[in-house]
Amino acid sequence: MRRLRLVLVGTLALLACLTAAEIARRVLDGYYVWRPGLEKNPWSTDLTWSSDRPVEALLKSIDLDIEADRSWFYDRPRSPTPAPDPSEWAEQRRAAFDPQANYVWNATRIGDIQLREYLRQYKGRLDEIFTFRPPGNSPFPHYRLYPNIRSGFGLTNEFGWRGGVIEVEKPSNVIRIGVLGDSTTNEYPAMLEHWLNLWAERRHTGVRFEVMNAARPATGALDAAAILEFELAPAGPDYVITYGFGNGIHVADALVALPSGMRRGQPAAWQSPDPDTFGDLSKRLSEKLEPAARWSAAAAFLRDRVAGRHGDTLLPEPSKPPTMLVFPPDLDEMSPDPDRVAKDTSQGLMLLETYLQGLDKMNAIAQARDIRLLVSTFRVLAFDGMRAGGNLYRTINQDYWWPYTYAQIRRLTAFYNRTLRAWAERRGQGILEIDERMPWRPELYGDGLHELPAGEALHAWVVFQQLLPRIRADLAAGNVPKPGDRSDWANAPYWKIERVSVAKILGE
Amino acid sequence: MSFTTPAFLVLFAATCLLYFNLRRGGQNVVVLAAGLIFYGWWDWRFLFLIFATTGADYVCAILIQESTSERRRTVFLAVVLAINLGTLGLFKYLDFFAQSASDLIRYFGGTPNLVLLHVVLPLGISFYTFHALSYAIDVYRRRTEAERNYLIYLSYVMFFPLLVAGPIERAWHLIPQFKVDRHVTAGKVWSGLLLCAAGFVKKIVIADNVAVMANYGFDRASATGALHLLAIYAFAIQIYCDFSAYSDIARGSARILGFDVFQNFELPYLTTNPRDFWRAWHISLSSWFRDYVYIPLGGNRGSRAQTLRNLAITMLLCGLWHGAAWIFVLWGAFHGVMFAVYDVWSRSRVGQWVSARRGALAHTMKCLVFFQFVCLGWLLFRADSPSQAMHMLRSIAFNFSPDVTTGYLALRLALFAVPLLLVQIYQRRYGMAPWDHWRVESKVMALCAATLFITLVGAPNRTQFIYFQF
Numbered sequence: 001m002r003r004l005r006l007v008l009v010g011t012l013a014l015l016a017c018l019t020a021a022e023i024a025r026r027v028l029d030g031y032y033v034w035r036p037g038l039e040k041n042p043w044s045t046d047l048t049w050s051s052d053r054p055v056e057a058l059l060k061s062i063d064l065d066i067e068a069d070r071s072w073f074y075d076r077p078r079s080p081t082p083a084p085d086p087s088e089w090a091e092q093r094r095a096a097f098d099p100q101a102n103y104v105w106n107a108t109r110i111g112d113i114q115l116r117e118y119l120r121q122y123k124g125r126l127d128e129i130f131t132f133r134p135p136g137n138s139p140f141p142h143y144r145l146y147p148n149i150r151s152g153f154g155l156t157n158e159f160g161w162r163g164g165v166i167e168v169e170k171p172s173n174v175i176r177i178g179v180l181g182d183s184t185t186n187e188y189p190a191m192l193e194h195w196l197n198l199w200a201e202r203r204h205t206g207v208r209f210e211v212m213n214a215a216r217p218a219t220g221a222l223d224a225a226a227i228l229e230f231e232l233a234p235a236g237p238d239y240v241i242t243y244g245f246g247n248g249i250h251v252a253d254a255l256v257a258l259p260s261g262m263r264r265g266q267p268a269a270w271q272s273p274d275p276d277t278f279g280d281l282s283k284r285l286s287e288k289l290e291p292a293a294r295w296s297a298a299a300a301f302l303r304d305r306v307a308g309r310h311g312d313t314l315l316p317e318p319s320k321p322p323t324m325l326v327f328p329p330d331l332d333e334m335s336p337d338p339d340r341v342a343k344d345t346s347q348g349l350m351l352l353e354t355y356l357q358g359l360d361k362m363n364a365i366a367q368a369r370d371i372r373l374l375v376s377t378f379r380v381l382a383f384d385g386m387r388a389g390g391n392l393y394r395t396i397n398q399d400y401w402w403p404y405t406y407a408q409i410r411r412l413t414a415f416y417n418r419t420l421r422a423w424a425e426r427r428g429q430g431i432l433e434i435d436e437r438m439p440w441r442p443e444l445y446g447d448g449l450h451e452l453p454a455g456e457a458l459h460a461w462v463v464f465q466q467l468l469p470r471i472r473a474d475l476a477a478g479n480v481p482k483p484g485d486r487s488d489w490a491n492a493p494y495w496k497i498e499r500v501s502v503a504k505i506l507g508e
Numbered sequence: 509m510s511f512t513t514p515a516f517l518v519l520f521a522a523t524c525l526l527y528f529n530l531r532r533g534g535q536n537v538v539v540l541a542a543g544l545i546f547y548g549w550w551d552w553r554f555l556f557l558i559f560a561t562t563g564a565d566y567v568c569a570i571l572i573q574e575s576t577s578e579r580r581r582t583v584f585l586a587v588v589l590a591i592n593l594g595t596l597g598l599f600k601y602l603d604f605f606a607q608s609a610s611d612l613i614r615y616f617g618g619t620p621n622l623v624l625l626h627v628v629l630p631l632g633i634s635f636y637t638f639h640a641l642s643y644a645i646d647v648y649r650r651r652t653e654a655e656r657n658y659l660i661y662l663s664y665v666m667f668f669p670l671l672v673a674g675p676i677e678r679a680w681h682l683i684p685q686f687k688v689d690r691h692v693t694a695g696k697v698w699s700g701l702l703l704c705a706a707g708f709v710k711k712i713v714i715a716d717n718v719a720v721m722a723n724y725g726f727d728r729a730s731a732t733g734a735l736h737l738l739a740i741y742a743f744a745i746q747i748y749c750d751f752s753a754y755s756d757i758a759r760g761s762a763r764i765l766g767f768d769v770f771q772n773f774e775l776p777y778l779t780t781n782p783r784d785f786w787r788a789w790h791i792s793l794s795s796w797f798r799d800y801v802y803i804p805l806g807g808n809r810g811s812r813a814q815t816l817r818n819l820a821i822t823m824l825l826c827g828l829w830h831g832a833a834w835i836f837v838l839w840g841a842f843h844g845v846m847f848a849v850y851d852v853w854s855r856s857r858v859g860q861w862v863s864a865r866r867g868a869l870a871h872t873m874k875c876l877v878f879f880q881f882v883c884l885g886w887l888l889f890r891a892d893s894p895s896q897a898m899h900m901l902r903s904i905a906f907n908f909s910p911d912v913t914t915g916y917l918a919l920r921l922a923l924f925a926v927p928l929l930l931v932q933i934y935q936r937r938y939g940m941a942p943w944d945h946w947r948v949e950s951k952v953m954a955l956c957a958a959t960l961f962i963t964l965v966g967a968p969n970r971t972q973f974i975y976f977q978f
Contacts (some may be wrong), residue, residue: 009953013957020961022964024964025965028965043918060892066611070892070896071899074899204599304962306966
């Protein structure tokens with residue numbers, strides 16, 4: 001009798017616990033509690049992803065300027081006011097194709113193979129493209145963003161830059177900061193502008209800041225030099241910041257010799273453990289749980305746990321074929337000569353030579369126009385002992401860098417940044433230390449190069465802290481704000497947009 | 509090594525396996541070896557720091573005991589204090605003070621040229637340093653004998669359940685337990701297992717799940733006041749469950765090995781004033797500060813003003829012990845102010861009238877009101893900066909705006925808060941370890957239920973124990 005009672009009580013207790021666990025799991029995972037199947041409750045919020053969390057926890061690790069206040073970090077800019085005409089057609093084009101459908105292409109590039117290939121891909125769906133013609137038929141920049149639309153990159157202003165409207169004639173109390181970059185530059189300029197204006201207002205400086213974000217994806221330093229020359233320089237920037245242009249940073253064939261038959265970024269014969277798979281046993285277990293997981297949140301949770309889909313799935317660096325990173329005898333790894341690097345013809349020095357050529361062009365424009373050029377060091381998130389998951393793991397270990405080890409990637413990036421620093425020192429331009437000051441946290445980066453929103457906010461904060469002393473000194477010396485260009489630069493032929501038929505381009 | 513990792517479970521199982529098959533001497537060696545592995549798992553190099561400081565403490569304590577002159581005794585005590593506080597200061601506070609001095613110089617227009625060391629904070633340094641300090645001071649006060657066997661002294665400092673996050677033991681209580689045979693009974697093992705299970709549930713099911721809610725609210729500057737308030741409540745639950753879980757697992761695993769360790773928490777959120785709160789919250793630390801700071805300062809033996817001054821100094825140091833940051837000092841100061849305000853309040857007519865109200869309803873109301881003050885303290889403790897704390901307070905006062913999302917979050921919080929509260933009320937009524945009197949079948953069922961909840965409701969991502977950083 002006692003045994004029967006025990007079994008009964010035990011069974012009831014087990015059922016009660018399972019019910020309580022199921023209810024708890026449903027509430028936590030955002031399902032309706034009382035519905036028989038698993039149905040998501042639209043009011044529930046996914047708390048596990050918090051864009052700002054890693055940033056704010058890391059704020060303290062960043063040196064604070066004497067006149068900055070950490071609470072400003074919590075103050076974020078409002079989105080710029082949308083253009084009067086929401087340009088639904090632009091949204092439609094983007095939705096039908098991709099952000100490139102709204103690019104304004106350099107007219108001299110319409111014969112390019114890549115553009116023609118792109119247009120062929122959408123043959124019959126894209127009737128026309130937009131073009132512009134740069135002075136002297138320069139092949140750079142190879143495109144602009146369409147003005148006054150909400151594109152895949154947010155709202156653009158009348159010049160196709162991301163951000164708010166700026167006055168053509170620069171007001172005397174405005175300090176303008178131009179931003180040049182590629183896909184690694186997105187939202188940080190807007191935050192930078194906001195915090196600079198907070199500082200200016202709280203410290204009663206009497207000035208205002210306008211940050212002109214002319215960065216655009218898939219561009220290089222030569223594009224950036226042209227953007228500076230044709231777009232930003234006429235607007236009278238006091239400073240210009242560059243960041244990125246690292247699309248070729250993984251091309252280090254002149255430094256890392258690969259065994260024969262092996263190609264960088266193509267781990268054909270090498271099996272990388274997929275971070276989403278955890279062996280046969282877990283697969284079989286999760287399959288067993290599958291039927292119950294259709295109606296039970298607890299079972300679904302357990303299935304995901306067993307399959308390794310929940311929680312920390314950060315993996316250590318996988319084993320890779322041995323390679324050696326060796327610098328040529330005439331290239332000092334610790335103290336590189338930028339002029340030697342700029343003359344490199346190997347096409348395997350992380351494409352630094354192209355970057356430096358672009359920087360030299362920017363430098364010439366900056367010198368001529370009295371602009372302070374600030375070159376940012378570049379961050380590739382990889383270091384010996386790093387644990388990574390998801391896209392970061394794949395990018396670092398498969399897509400681009402394979403078979404370079406994390407330690408080699410770190411060494412290459414450090415060399416890359418030393419070269420940039422040496423260039424800035426030799427040309428008398430400024431440097432913004434991003435690689436040195438950004439925390440080493442995988443949750444800040446999507447793929448090792450591109451920052452997630454958390455990383456962008458921190459990037460903006462790092463730039464803000466380094467800009468403040470420089471601006472303060474320049475303000476005190478009367479160097480900024482400098483007067484703007486009074487010419488009617490906004491009506492220059494460069495800004496004129498033409499429509500060109502796709503059929504005509506494709507010769508049909 | 510953390511209690512919530514599989515590595516700890518393996519280590520503890522292996523320790524038990526060896527421990528229960530050995531005599532006392534061998535058991536002590538096994539416990540010491542487990543302590544070395546437990547700590548060395550994190551960074552073995554810092555073991556040498558512990559060897560160095562414990563070696564010095566061991567020698568100095570013997571010298572203190574053997575010295576006939578009071579002056580010599582005081583000198584040796586000063587040496588122990590200098591070594592331990594110096595080590596703590598070097599690793600934990602030097603950069604903080606250097607940075608603060610640098611900020612101050614910059615504020616007055618100077619150009620600071622101070623170098624920061626950026627040294628890694630050794631895990632649990634605040635805890636094992638306080639173990640060592642209490643030992644030396646107790647020997648000096650002739651409250652305990654100096655230990656002649658270095659291995660026993662080292663075992664006391666490196667007792668793995670307490671090594672990195674307490675409870676902070678006293679030599680007079682723990683060292684004698686290494687010298688006698690431990691009688692491990694089935695009752696003790698059950699009690700220890702259930703304590704550990706309670707700890708794991710508190711940490712993995714409650715603290716880690718609630719941490720997500722706290723982080724969500726604290727990380728959103730633009731959130732409404734309602735969400736910020738929920739985040740503060742969530743953090744209050746998180747820090748209690750996180751830290752008391754560690755203490756439970758520490759006490760539970762020590763009890764399985766036959767050791768009796770101080771209780772560290774006694775239902776702190778069911779208290780109604782700061783005095784009772786600090787008698788129930790991190791008891792081993794508050795009693796440490798009482799014995800080695802507050803009473804030597806004069807305690808409550810002087811005037812009211814002197815008593816309050818002593819309390820303020822003690823609470824400031826208590827805040828600073830928690831972390832090298834002004835926000836912790838502010839948190840300590842806040843509790844010091846609470847003591848002072850409560851002192852004035854309890855002597856006022858209204859205060860006396862309120863104190864005289866008895867009964868469940870009155871007690872509940874008093875608990876609820878006092879809990880808000882405790883939460884105000886937690887806001888300071890958790891915020892990244894005083895300005896963030898102010899920002900959240902402002903949003904609670906002027907932009908409360910509850911909405912459906914916050915309602916849903918409140919439901920999530922209640923999911924953990926309500927059962928926790930019910931268990932606490934049960935403990936208040938039947939004692940801190942009511943399961944000790946249960947029948948074996950009930951204990952087995954409780955363990956099964958704990959395992960089930962940990963598996964099905966446990967947070968997928970383990971967070972580090974909060975007090976590891978101290």
